[in-house]
Amino acid sequence: MFSKLFPERLPSTWRLGLLLAVLMACSTALCITVAGWAMKQNLSSIARAVVLDDLGEYAVLYNRNGLKEIKDVFAAGGHENDQAVRITSSDGRVLFEQIPAAVAGYRWPDNAAANLQASQTLLITVEHDRREQQLLAGCQVLKDGNILWFGRTDAEDRAYVEHIRDDLWLAGLVSTVFMLLPLWWFVRHVLRPVQDMMKSTHNLAEGSTDARLVAPDAVPELQAFASAFNAGLDRIDALTSELQSANDNLAHELRTPLARIRGNLEIHHDHSENAVARDAAARGMEEIDRAADLVQTILTTRAGEHKALKLHLETIELRELLTDLHDLYKAAADERGLQLTLQAPESRLVQLDRQRINQAVANLLDNAFAYTPHGGAVTLELATTDDQNRILVRDTGPGLSATDLTKIWQRFTRGSAASANTPGMGLGLSLVRAIATAHGGQTGCRNRDEGGAEFWIDLPAGDLHNVHTPSSHPVPCSDQEQSC
Numbered sequence: 001m002f003s004k005l006f007p008e009r010l011p012s013t014w015r016l017g018l019l020l021a022v023l024m025a026c027s028t029a030l031c032i033t034v035a036g037w038a039m040k041q042n043l044s045s046i047a048r049a050v051v052l053d054d055l056g057e058y059a060v061l062y063n064r065n066g067l068k069e070i071k072d073v074f075a076a077g078g079h080e081n082d083q084a085v086r087i088t089s090s091d092g093r094v095l096f097e098q099i100p101a102a103v104a105g106y107r108w109p110d111n112a113a114a115n116l117q118a119s120q121t122l123l124i125t126v127e128h129d130r131r132e133q134q135l136l137a138g139c140q141v142l143k144d145g146n147i148l149w150f151g152r153t154d155a156e157d158r159a160y161v162e163h164i165r166d167d168l169w170l171a172g173l174v175s176t177v178f179m180l181l182p183l184w185w186f187v188r189h190v191l192r193p194v195q196d197m198m199k200s201t202h203n204l205a206e207g208s209t210d211a212r213l214v215a216p217d218a219v220p221e222l223q224a225f226a227s228a229f230n231a232g233l234d235r236i237d238a239l240t241s242e243l244q245s246a247n248d249n250l251a252h253e254l255r256t257p258l259a260r261i262r263g264n265l266e267i268h269h270d271h272s273e274n275a276v277a278r279d280a281a282a283r284g285m286e287e288i289d290r291a292a293d294l295v296q297t298i299l300t301t302r303a304g305e306h307k308a309l310k311l312h313l314e315t316i317e318l319r320e321l322l323t324d325l326h327d328l329y330k331a332a333a334d335e336r337g338l339q340l341t342l343q344a345p346e347s348r349l350v351q352l353d354r355q356r357i358n359q360a361v362a363n364l365l366d367n368a369f370a371y372t373p374h375g376g377a378v379t380l381e382l383a384t385t386d387d388q389n390r391i392l393v394r395d396t397g398p399g400l401s402a403t404d405l406t407k408i409w410q411r412f413t414r415g416s417a418a419s420a421n422t423p424g425m426g427l428g429l430s431l432v433r434a435i436a437t438a439h440g441g442q443t444g445c446r447n448r449d450e451g452g453a454e455f456w457i458d459l460p461a462g463d464l465h466n467v468h469t470p471s472s473h474p475v476p477c478s479d480q481e482q483s484c
Helices: 012-065 067-076 155-205 220-271 275-305 318-336 354-371 402-407 428-438
Strands: 083-088 094-098 121-126 135-141 147-153 314-317 339-343 349-352 377-384 388-395 442-447 453-460
Touching: 012 067, 012 083, 012 121, 012 135, 012 147, 012 155, 067 083, 067 094, 155 220, 220 275, 275 428, 314 318, 314 354, 318 339, 318 354, 318 377, 318 388, 349 354, 354 377, 354 388, 354 428, 354 453, 402 442, 428 442, 428 453
Parallel strands: 339 377
Antiparallel strands: 083 094, 083 147, 121 135, 135 147, 314 349, 377 388, 388 453, 442 453
16 A cells, blocks of 8 residues: 555555655644643643642732732732732722733723622633733632733643654654664565565576575575575576576487498398389488477587587678678568568678588578568668677567567577467577577577567687687587587
8 A cells, every 4th residue: 555655666665664754743733732732732731730829829819918918928028020910999990000011901801700709710712813822811700899800821731742842843753763773684684685685686687597685684584585485496407407407418319220221221222113102212311300409409509508519610791791691681571571681880890600600691581581471671780880790680589578579598498479470489589599609609589679589699800819719528510510
């Protein structure tokens, strides 16, 4: 409920701090209001008691010794700041009054005591024309029929209440500071570790499988959660590595039996006189070739991911390489009703493996052709800077989902827009990344603002100092590569 009071992007720390500040301010204001009201009630009761007590005392003095003793006692009492006394006749004439400047300006009622009997008292609250202070006035009928008045302002009571209010506000401020100490603890040991965990999970979502939740200063519950979560990630990572290793080993072991089966089919095809048998043998060899290509793709991808792919480097002009690919794919684009455009205003001489880069860019073009509808456009572009060469392939297809942007480069992962009729097993883009990595480059993708997707391969400019040479440990590879 309270979360709706704050903007969505406001961090939880500020939300909690503002919420505590608002609650503390409301609590302090409520306490001050209740305390002020209670003090006013108590002070009002005390003031009434004081007025009645002094009124009775002065009445006794007057009835016993007359007006002189009232004058002497009032002067001796030092009431010149907030108290006044006066005596009037029954018809309202003032016989005596002692009204200090602080009590001046109040309109004493004239006929308030008209219905009072002897020794009866009456209390009246009198307002001032220009002051906030009120005068509490009491009157009593004396034995001789005159009326005794005694008044007291609430100026002292108001000053006392204001002083108490200042003290309460100070206490509320100090209390707020003390309440921020648990907030600081909560931020340090709960919110900050949660934010660190969110960063780790974000890295995991982007494909960083070695990321783990880190919460060294967190509360025990969060530390236990992080440990359990990391244990699960370790188990998943181990199972994934084991599965990938099994796939790689299986692919490596399948090459020899596939080659033998194909050889037997070739012999059968070449020596059989039966047309049906020859046709079946030919189709069988085509399927074996597809399986062999799949095996080779898996092995090449693994070698590239481990930076152990053997490259046959040569000096290549990138614009010439892309022009050849454009010319090769132009007929296929026309057949599909697509417009294929080449944009390569500048060229660059670089050292790379022509066959591998051709394979990588061809995979990007095949991917763009597969997802671009009839009448769409595919663009092949070369963009060069001082330290980088970027090969881009743009399409006008359906684009990429949020999951595709982080997962599509993984092996056996297809785009969310793929259908049963879309060719491929989800190895093309993983092979593209493996080849780019082997050349010391990287890959990327994004959705275009005008629609469609954009894929690119970044290759270092110059002599490719970042190209990794094959490692010495054995990695499954093809017969053509001999060793990796």
